[in-house]
Amino acid sequence: xxxxxxxxxxxxxxxxxxxxxxxxxxxxxxxxxxxxxxxxxxxxxxxxxxxxxxxxxxxxxxxxxxxxxxxxxxxxxxxxxxxxxxxxxxxxxxxxxxx
Amino acid sequence: xxxxxxxxxxxxxxxxxxxxxxxxxxxxxxxxxxxxxxxxxxxxxxxxxxxxxxxxxxxxxxxxxxxxxxxxxxxxxxxxxxxxxxxxxxxxxxxxxxxxxxxxxxxxxxxxxxxxxxxxxxxxxxxxxxxxxxxxxxxxxxxxxxxxxxxxxxxxxxxxxxxxxxxxxxxxxxxxxxxxxxxxxxxxxxxxxxxxxxxxxxxxxxxxxxxxxxxxxxxxxxxxxxxxxxxxxxxxxxxxxxxxxxxxxxxxxxxxxxxxxxxxxxxxxxxxxxxxxxxxxxxxxxxxxxxxxxxxxxxxxxxxxxxxxxxxxxxxxxxxxxxxxxxxxxxxxxxxxxxxxxxxxxxxxxxxxxxxxxxxxxxxxxxxxxxxxxxxxxxxxxxxxxxxxxxxxxxxxxxxxxxxxxxxxxxxxxxxxxxxxxxxxxxxxxxxxxxxxxxxxxxxxxxxxxxxxxxxxxxxxxxxxxxxxxxxxxxxxxxxxxxxxxxxxxxxxxxxxxxxxxxxxxxxxxxxxxxxxxxxxxxxxxxxxxxxxxxxxxxxxxxxxxxxxxxxxxxxxxxxxxxxxxxxxxxxxxxxxxxxxxxxxxxxxxxxxxxxxxxxxxxxxxxxxxxxxxxxxxxxxxxxxxxxx
Numbered sequence: 269x270x271x272x273x274x275x276x277x278x279x280x281x282x283x284x285x286x287x288x289x290x291x292x293x294x295x296x297x298x299x300x301x302x303x304x305x306x307x308x309x310x311x312x313x314x315x316x317x318x319x320x321x322x323x324x325x326x327x328x329x330x331x332x333x334x335x336x337x338x339x340x341x342x343x344x345x346x347x348x349x350x351x352x353x354x355x356x357x358x359x360x361x362x363x364x365x366x367x
Numbered sequence: 368x369x370x371x372x373x374x375x376x377x378x379x380x381x382x383x384x385x386x387x388x389x390x391x392x393x394x395x396x397x398x399x400x401x402x403x404x405x406x407x408x409x410x411x412x413x414x415x416x417x418x419x420x421x422x423x424x425x426x427x428x429x430x431x432x433x434x435x436x437x438x439x440x441x442x443x444x445x446x447x448x449x450x451x452x453x454x455x456x457x458x459x460x461x462x463x464x465x466x467x468x469x470x471x472x473x474x475x476x477x478x479x480x481x482x483x484x485x486x487x488x489x490x491x492x493x494x495x496x497x498x499x500x501x502x503x504x505x506x507x508x509x510x511x512x513x514x515x516x517x518x519x520x521x522x523x524x525x526x527x528x529x530x531x532x533x534x535x536x537x538x539x540x541x542x543x544x545x546x547x548x549x550x551x552x553x554x555x556x557x558x559x560x561x562x563x564x565x566x567x568x569x570x571x572x573x574x575x576x577x578x579x580x581x582x583x584x585x586x587x588x589x590x591x592x593x594x595x596x597x598x599x600x601x602x603x604x605x606x607x608x609x610x611x612x613x614x615x616x617x618x619x620x621x622x623x624x625x626x627x628x629x630x631x632x633x634x635x636x637x638x639x640x641x642x643x644x645x646x647x648x649x650x651x652x653x654x655x656x657x658x659x660x661x662x663x664x665x666x667x668x669x670x671x672x673x674x675x676x677x678x679x680x681x682x683x684x685x686x687x688x689x690x691x692x693x694x695x696x697x698x699x700x701x702x703x704x705x706x707x708x709x710x711x712x713x714x715x716x717x718x719x720x721x722x723x724x725x726x727x728x729x730x731x732x733x734x735x736x737x738x739x740x741x742x743x744x745x746x747x748x749x750x751x752x753x754x755x756x757x758x759x760x761x762x763x764x765x766x767x768x769x770x771x772x773x774x775x776x777x778x779x780x781x782x783x784x785x786x787x788x789x790x791x792x793x794x795x796x797x798x799x800x801x802x803x804x805x806x807x808x809x810x811x812x813x814x815x816x817x818x819x820x821x822x823x824x825x826x827x828x829x830x831x832x833x834x835x836x837x838x839x840x841x842x843x844x845x846x847x848x849x850x851x852x853x854x855x856x857x858x859x860x861x862x863x864x865x866x867x868x869x870x871x872x873x874x875x876x877x878x879x880x881x882x883x884x885x886x887x888x889x890x891x892x893x894x895x896x897x898x899x900x901x902x903x904x905x906x907x908x909x910x911x912x913x914x915x916x917x918x919x920x921x922x923x924x925x926x927x928x929x930x931x932x933x934x935x936x937x938x939x940x941x942x943x944x945x946x947x948x949x950x951x952x953x954x955x956x957x958x959x960x961x962x963x964x965x966x967x968x969x970x971x972x973x974x975x976x977x978x979x980x981x982x983x984x985x986x987x988x989x990x991x992x993x994x995x996x
Binding site for chain 2: 286289290291293298359360362363
């Protein structure tokens with residue numbers, strides 16, 4: 269199977285993730301879209317690792333997963349807190365620092 | 368070399384008394400002047416004692432030193448605070464403390480009506496201490512401390528009556544002109560250190576033999592600049608006339624007898640520099656010759672008795688400076704003239720003060736006239752000083768001034784004729800203006816202001832005048848009997864090493880010539896000033912007008928230095944405001960304006976931030992791609 273198909277998939281996933289971040293308001297959805305972009309990057313890393321014939325890319329993707337897991341922990345906690353205090357998870361409403 | 372533990376007291380005593388009088392304030396008003404006078408008298412006693420001890424030693428081992436403490440010890444620069452009393456310094460010590468004591472006594476009476484008399488005496492003692500440090504320091508740096516000290520004392524005393532704005536300006540002018548000279552001295556010290564690695568007189572003397580002629584000429588020129596500032600020589604002469612704003616005893620002590628002769632001391636002390644550099648010597652004689660004529664010409668047109676005497680002082684110091692530039696034997700004659708001048712000029716200034724005292728502080732000679740009958744002691748003592756400055760034998764000036772004129776003629780060639788001619792012409796003009804001063808003040812018709820009652824001054828004032836008059840009569844003969852002073856100074860200034868070339872003309876001819884021009888000048892003055900109007904005539908020649916304006920020295924300084932200087936500072940202030948501050952203000956304003964626009968990007972919507980991040984990322988990728996390709 270042509271190796272470039274993995275990269276096309278990675279690009280498609282990344283684009284979907286990026287578009288989701290830009291157009292959706294719900295913080296949870298944005299969060300999932302970020303995960304999607306991270307995993308698109310992981311996919312690209314693993315692909316290149318395969319092409320290059322070494323394990324560095326695969327190791328890097330593990331690091332990404334660990335960081336993503338940590339991020340989820342902190343991020344979800346923030347989102348839940350915001351939702352509790354404001355009864356909304358819309359990112360557009362969370363603009364208290366402006367002015 | 369012998370040491371003496373007494374030297375430090377010469378400086379410490381007057382310094383202590385000065386500090387005491389200033390710190391105690393009004394408590395000391397009742398006895399401050401007596402303490403100050405006794406202290407100065409005690410320094411004179413120490414001076415005489417040291418002189419006796421020195422005199423009993425053989426000629427080669429007369430110098431005495433005293434080390435006080437390590438002053439500066441940085442790298443290779445090591446300067447001790449140490450004092451040196453040798454044959455040259457002792458002349459000055461005796462002059463300063465002797466004349467100083469007399470003038471302190473005189474001031475007790477002269478300043479008796481001034482409510483600040485204590486402060487006056489404190490400043491006088493400060494001056495005595497600084498001047499003694501100046502002549503006793505064993506290195507240029509020690510000398511420099513005293514040099515600055517006398518400048519300060521002079522500033523304080525010229526501006527003693529500083530409630531009068533003109534007097535305050537005069538003191539500032541003296542200070543600024545002196546600073547220019549001080550710059551020369553500090554540069555000379557720096558060159559000395561760079562060249563010889565030391566600033567002590569002994570060290571520089573040892574190094575001077577092997578130094579390059581350019582360095583020696585540089586040091587010589589800078590020392591000369593210093594001497595010009597302190598001794599009111601051309602081109603830094605303009606402050607001396609205005610310095611007459613100070614009380615008359617100050618004019619007598621500082622601006623006639625002692626401080627203004629510090630330049631002559633500096634050059635004589637640095638004889639090893641000037642002996643080794645003919646360029647420096649040439650500069651010295653040029654400055655001396657110009658100033659002796661300059662001062663004399665100004666003296667002919669002044670109606671203010673003190674300013675006429677100040678111009679005369681300038682001219683007489685010109686003679687001394689001229690003598691110091693004439694080689695080894697000249698130093699001795701310069702010091703000889705300095706000592707005799709110290710007597711007769713201080714005496715005449717005190718006489719002028721006595722006249723002012725009797726005439727309600729009137730200084731205009733056109734308002735005097737016929738005072739000899741009412742002030743006999745003043746007139747006689749002044750007259751003796753007058754005969755001394757004219758160089759009439761056997762008064763003091765005859766021995767010193769004739770020697771200088773003679774040495775100038777013997778300088779050789781066209782230079783000798785020019786210098787000798789200038790000195791001779793100066794003597795003639797001196798005779799003219801001093802006779803004019805005598806005639807206008809003591810002889811002729813009374814031109815007093817209504818209500819003045821001239822009277823002889825009290826004993827405290829006349830006594831110093833009498834003693835100084837005795838000095839004016841006898842000092843010249845005593846000091847030059849058997850070339851006493853020349854032999855005395857020989858170990859310091861090498862005054863006998865000059866080869867006796869064939870003189871241009873015999874000494875007797877020079878003396879007769881000098882006497883001839885003096886009689887001519889005096890006769891001319893007597894005929895011209897037989898009758899004087901009490902208002903200065905306006906229809907005078909252009910030369911008289913120029914002399915009245917001090918030969919336009921202030922105008923020249925204003926045009927050449929003050930006005931361009933003012934313009935320059937105004938320009939710098941403007942540049943600072945517009946360019947430097949302007950740039951700083953522009954940076955601030957630019958940042959404020961840009962951030963005012965940019966802050967709108969921070970709109971609080973998370974998704975717009977994300978869009979910007981994406982845009983940034985895309986631009987970065989494209990950039991990397993384009994540059995990479």
